Amino acid sequence: MDVVDTWTGHHASALRQALRLTNEGFADRIGTVVRTVAKWNATPDMVLTIELQRALDTILTQAPTDVRSRFALLLRGDTSLPPVEMPAAPEIPADEHTSAALEWLDRTARWPAGASRARVAGRLEMVSRAGVERQRAVRTNLSREAVANSLAAYYRTSTPWVLHTARVDGVPVSTSVLTRPTWLDLRLPLGVGRDTMALSPLTYDPPGVDEYGALAAVDRLASGVATDLRIVNAPLYRLRRISVSPEGINGEVGIAAFLDYALTFDLLEGELSDALVNQRESTPGSLPLRDRYLPTIAAVTNVDDRLCAGGALSLFAVARPARRARNGRDYLILIQERSPQVLNAARRIAVIPKSFHGPLVDYSEDAQIYRTIEREMEEELFGRDDVDSVFTHHQRSADPMHPSRLSAPMRWLAEHPDPADWSMECTAVGFNLVSGNYEIANLIAIHNESWWEQYGGDIAANWESGSIRRYSTLDRDSILTLIHDPAWSNEGLFAALQGIRRLAEIGGNRVDLPSIEWEARD
Incomplete structure (x- = not known):
């Protein structure tokens, strides 16, 4: 029946x-x-x-x-x-990544072996690629501001925590990023010993999921199978402690598995989006997954008591020489629209590169934030598939970032460490209330015009981007329109605002950018 x-x-x-x-x-x-x-x-x-x-x-x-x-x-x-x-499920791929996800769910939900495969197969009888894509499109059409306002109502902030908001040329802009005033405008150079993360020897043992959480995970896996979503159970860093100041960032990270995040905390965004789209309550007590995994500000900020995944996202800007078709020497800013195949911020506008913080080969050394940023530049901007965990889950190179393996654009940067040529700075840190992720916002600014002349044609976004856009820092109106686009991911806008504000400070006559002033939102 x-x-x-x-x-x-x-x-x-x-x-x-x-x-x-x-x-x-x-x-x-x-x-x-x-x-x-x-x-x-x-x-x-x-x-x-x-x-x-x-x-x-x-x-x-x-x-x-x-x-x-x-x-x-x-x-x-x-x-x-x-x-x-139990129904047979020949349509479920037999690859190692899908099998790992099903085994994870059997173990974490305390189901008998094979129960997850049967349940996902049963769910697949009622879903289609078109239906899942329609649902994702509806979620994407939900504005970033609606999500931010809903989360502001769900949580009660208290000193020293505030929600990251701004006035851009006098117009208010809100995000769902929880931060501290002292965590903004950091201007912190990366890779010079002022950003240090120690690797904890303690491993993460995920707690069991209840029936509701397990069925939500089944739905995620079935939707992923229907749309060829890429979920690779690569290791990622779990934040356990962090201290942030303009003098430096230090903390401690442990190792967790990507599935520990993808089938628990990452489900919170979809639950909230569906509630808002269907005009249901999104208050405490009405969102079962959020009520369990991330119920309070204390749960968000006490990171050692939960799995806190996250990563680095960077505004990328490169100096260009004057051309007849332009108004003068400027910086080119690159922005991406995320692919529907990615797990995080699918179809949303984001800065590029954007990544989860995780190890590549050296678990201790790779814990430093700048290592992830450099790797993601190679992967997302310069075409290095061999450093993409989706394709190289089993890394066999002893040093994938060895100078001899670098792309030509990245090798130039490695050979020109002078800050006058290019700089990589952390601009801000916060926690995204959408899924509880830690977000480390950065600015990558290439100041030497010759880099663009030599390598501008080598920049091409990878599979994680559905499309890429470019903006001139002398086109104030276009950048203002970009900032107010409702399709931004909250963390993407957080990084963009911080990066644009920093570019306005250091860009000289190459920039004509909107004014950005921070506001505290309780």
Whole structure:
């Protein structure tokens, strides 16, 4: 039975039993209160409200085959519930990455071996590439500001934490990045000993996921299979401690697996987006995943008590000589629209390069932020697939960033360390309330015009970008329009605002940029 014409208390109670949820778990799943679920049990003939009927329709439609079979048996009064044959799933890839994700879910949800594969296969019967892409498009059309405002209402900030907001030429702009005033405008040179991260010997043991979280992970995996989403269980750094000041950044990171993040904290964005799109409540108590994984500001900032993934994202600007078609010598700023194949900020506008902070070969040395930035420049801007963890999950080179292996544009930078030629600075640090990620914003500025003359034609975004855009720092109106584009990711705009503000300080007559002034948002 896949369709219920009219939901009664009896139907709802049968679905709860088929899902093997408690009254509390079922109430969380639907978005109602426990006493309502209890009332259904006590009053089987009552007809539910239209809103609740729609919610139960959705849950039943998305339920795996074994749940729907149990539901049908319960409605017929057959409580013996004979074993339900698990559906075959030939459409699920047999590659190591998909298998690793399914094994992760079996283990973390405490399901028997093979249960995740069966559930994902059942979910695949009800999803299509077109449907998943439509859902992603709807989520993308949700403005960054709507997400930021919703998170501002969900959390209550307190000193010293503030939400990163600004006035750009007098017009307010909000993000969902939680920071401190002392963590902004850092102007901190990277790679010269002032940014140090120690590697912790402690490994991360992910806690188990509850039934709701496990089913959300099933949905993520099924959607990924339907759209060829790339999820590689590469190691990434988990932030355990951080200290930030204009004098330096230091802290400690441990090692976690990408799946530990992708199937838990990274699900929070989709949950929030769907609630906003469908005009449902997005307050504490109404978002089950967020209520569990990231319920308070304390949970966000006490990073050693949870998995805090994140990384480095950089505004890239390069000096160009004057040309007849331009107004004069400027900097060229590069911006990307993220590909639909990426897990993070798909189809959103972002700075480039943008990356998760994780090791390549040397787990201790690679913990330094500048190492990730240099690697991502090679990967996302200069075409080095051999440093992309999606393609080189099993790295065999002893030193992928050895001078002899560098691309020509990167080799030039390595051979010209003078800050007058180019600079790499950390501009700000914060925590993104969307998924709790730590965000380290940076500015890469190439000041020597000869670099663009030699290597401008070598810049090409990799598969993570759907498209790339370029802006002149002398085109104030275009950059102002860019800043106010609603399609920005929150962390991308955070890095862009910080980078543009720093370029305005150091760019001289190459820049004519909007004014950016910070504001504290409680």
